[in-house]
Amino acid sequence: MHSERASPWLKIAAFAGLAFLHLPILLIFVYAFTTEDRSYQWPPPGLTLKWFAVTWNRPDVWAALGLSVKVAAVSTLIALILGTFCAAAVSRARFFGREAISLLVILPIALPGIITGIALRSAFSLGDVPFSTLTIVLGHATFCIVVVYNNAVARFRRLSGSLIEASADLGATGFQTFRHVILPNIATALLAGGMLAFALSFDEVIVTTFTAGQQQTLPIWMLEELVRPRQRPVTNVVAMVVVLVTFLPILGAYYLTRSGTDIAGGGK
Amino acid sequence: MQPVAKTGIGDRLSGLLWRYPRLLLIVLLVPPLLWLGVIYIGALAALLVQSFFSIDEFSGLIDYHLTLKTYGELLRPANFDIILRTTLMATAVTLAAAVIAFPVAYYAARHAKGHMKAFFYLGVMLPLWSSYLVKVYAWKLILAKEGILSWAVDGIGASAALNAVLALPVIGGGSLSVSYIGTFLVFLYIWLPYMILPVQAALERVPSNLLEASGDLGASPRQTLRHVILPLALPGIIAGSIFTFSLTLGDYIIPQIIGSSRLFIGQAVYSHQGTAGNIPLAAAFAVVPIVIMGFYLWAAKRRGAFDAL
Numbered sequence: 001m002h003s004e005r006a007s008p009w010l011k012i013a014a015f016a017g018l019a020f021l022h023l024p025i026l027l028i029f030v031y032a033f034t035t036e037d038r039s040y041q042w043p044p045p046g047l048t049l050k051w052f053a054v055t056w057n058r059p060d061v062w063a064a065l066g067l068s069v070k071v072a073a074v075s076t077l078i079a080l081i082l083g084t085f086c087a088a089a090v091s092r093a094r095f096f097g098r099e100a101i102s103l104l105v106i107l108p109i110a111l112p113g114i115i116t117g118i119a120l121r122s123a124f125s126l127g128d129v130p131f132s133t134l135t136i137v138l139g140h141a142t143f144c145i146v147v148v149y150n151n152a153v154a155r156f157r158r159l160s161g162s163l164i165e166a167s168a169d170l171g172a173t174g175f176q177t178f179r180h181v182i183l184p185n186i187a188t189a190l191l192a193g194g195m196l197a198f199a200l201s202f203d204e205v206i207v208t209t210f211t212a213g214q215q216q217t218l219p220i221w222m223l224e225e226l227v228r229p230r231q232r233p234v235t236n237v238v239a240m241v242v243v244l245v246t247f248l249p250i251l252g253a254y255y256l257t258r259s260g261t262d263i264a265g266g267g268k
Numbered sequence: 269m270q271p272v273a274k275t276g277i278g279d280r281l282s283g284l285l286w287r288y289p290r291l292l293l294i295v296l297l298v299p300p301l302l303w304l305g306v307i308y309i310g311a312l313a314a315l316l317v318q319s320f321f322s323i324d325e326f327s328g329l330i331d332y333h334l335t336l337k338t339y340g341e342l343l344r345p346a347n348f349d350i351i352l353r354t355t356l357m358a359t360a361v362t363l364a365a366a367v368i369a370f371p372v373a374y375y376a377a378r379h380a381k382g383h384m385k386a387f388f389y390l391g392v393m394l395p396l397w398s399s400y401l402v403k404v405y406a407w408k409l410i411l412a413k414e415g416i417l418s419w420a421v422d423g424i425g426a427s428a429a430l431n432a433v434l435a436l437p438v439i440g441g442g443s444l445s446v447s448y449i450g451t452f453l454v455f456l457y458i459w460l461p462y463m464i465l466p467v468q469a470a471l472e473r474v475p476s477n478l479l480e481a482s483g484d485l486g487a488s489p490r491q492t493l494r495h496v497i498l499p500l501a502l503p504g505i506i507a508g509s510i511f512t513f514s515l516t517l518g519d520y521i522i523p524q525i526i527g528s529s530r531l532f533i534g535q536a537v538y539s540h541q542g543t544a545g546n547i548p549l550a551a552a553f554a555v556v557p558i559v560i561m562g563f564y565l566w567a568a569k570r571r572g573a574f575d576a577l
Binding site for chain 2 (some may be wrong): 007010011013014020021024027039040043083088101122126138145205209226239247258
């Protein structure tokens with residue numbers, strides 16, 4: 001029971017910590033409306049909506065956004081299939097090397113991104129694979145598997161084996177069992193895992209800088225603006241939109257999985 | 269339902285898989301293992317092998333004979349400084365993250381209920397998942413000379429204090445955005461949620477009757493914190509430190525955008541494989557965080573940190 005009373009200092013420290021996490025993001029929302037376009041001047045000299053129109057008419061932003069969505073969608077699909085397979089196998093049976101498989105799945109995200117990145121890059125150049133959208137997807141899918149896996153494995157553990165046996169006893173084939181018994185039980189976990197994988201891929205920059213050729217995903221576009229700021233107002237607007245867009249899958253994944261003990265997102 | 273005549277190939281297949289669960293297991297495991305094994309482990313192995321090659325200083329071509337020469341180069345003062353600097357930064361970020369994370373995690377785990385609990389959960393989760401680059405960008409706005417932090421410091425009349433801090437050797441610099449302090453703040457901000465979550469998970473598992481017993485036996489809240497709560501939260505803190513430490517070791521974007529021009533390991537890897545074309549040295553640099561994290565994980569496992577993940 002939570003019988004102890006929180007001391008005021010604890011409360012202040014806790015809320016100050018949360019404020020520290022949120023104020024910088026809120027600042028982005030203010031800067032998207034500033035009239036200043038040559039510096040990061042605070043407070044903004046005036047507020048305007050015109051940068052939204054300017055950004056809307058920028059083909060390079062749209063192209064980068066399009067590529068990011070495409071890469072994230074394909075990577076998520078691959079991660080969904082591979083992650084679910086892996087989770088099904090690991091949760092169904094105990095076998096030699098089971099621990100090693102969990103480790104293998106987690107490794108791409110446990111090791112710093114730069115290692116995954118340079119490892120993939122040197123492997124691609126050793127194998128003479130040209131850098132393209134395909135190589136970006138190969139990298140993204142590799143580290144997206146773990147989020148799907150984490151969500152699916154938690155759900156599979158709760159899925160009682162007797163349900164599957166009952167289905168078979170009642171004459172269902174394996175595929176019918178999968179379609180009518182297993183899938184409805186794991187669907188929300190997969191959806192949550194898929195959304196998180198999408199968010200992870202959509203935002204990824206470190207591995208992408210190593211596996212992309214001339215292609216620009218939205219994070220790569222932003223990185224160039226960060227290193228050499230050329231269009232500050234457009235960057236401000238893009239940053240705000242990216243924050244809003246990534247909040248949606250996170251909130252969605254949270255509401256899909258909050259009923260269970262396993263909550264999505266903890267394993268980023 | 270009538271008994272189905274098992275004639276279709278799909279039916280026969282599903283029957284086969286049902287009768288031989290091992291076969292199903294293999295069917296399930298082969299695609300992900302093939303993917304991770306070939307693409308990921310293959311790439312890591314390629315990286316490891318290249319770190320044993322060396323580069324010919326005159327021609328700039330890669331010499332494919334196995335040698336430890338490239339690793340020897342890591343010990344040159346310029347390169348060793350990079351390793352030391354990165355490790356010190358990772359340590360400082362980890363310690364600061366633990367201090368800030370603890371009250372947040374403690375409040376969320378033991379005091380927040382109902383809506384407040386969800387508020388804290390999402391309050392940590394949303395910054396964790398929002399775009400990494402946007403967060404770095406936000407700090408570029410905050411730390412800029414004309415930005416909000418200078419404005420606020422000026423507003424409370426503390427400009428002299430800020431300038432005094434910036435005048436300090438090593439950690440200071442022309443402005444916050446080109447100093448180690450700036451780099452440190454951004455690292456701390458970006459990786460803080462990774463510390464809060466495991467600490468919170470560890471604290472949630474502390475049985476409250478232990479705390480009551482401690483109080484009944486006459487311990488002051490401070491003593492309970494020191495002798496009961498902290499030891500039980502330690503595995504969570506170590507688990508969180510794995511993230512903060514590893515992520516700081518491998519990051520190359522934050523020090524490139526916010527900080528002095530002195531390199532971190534990630535930047536060294538990036539520049540050696542890119543413009544310099546010295547893949548062996550880049551690979552050797554990349555092995556450093558792997559080795560450091562290997563030792564770290566081994567030590568963490570001994571303290572039981574993995575149960576708190």
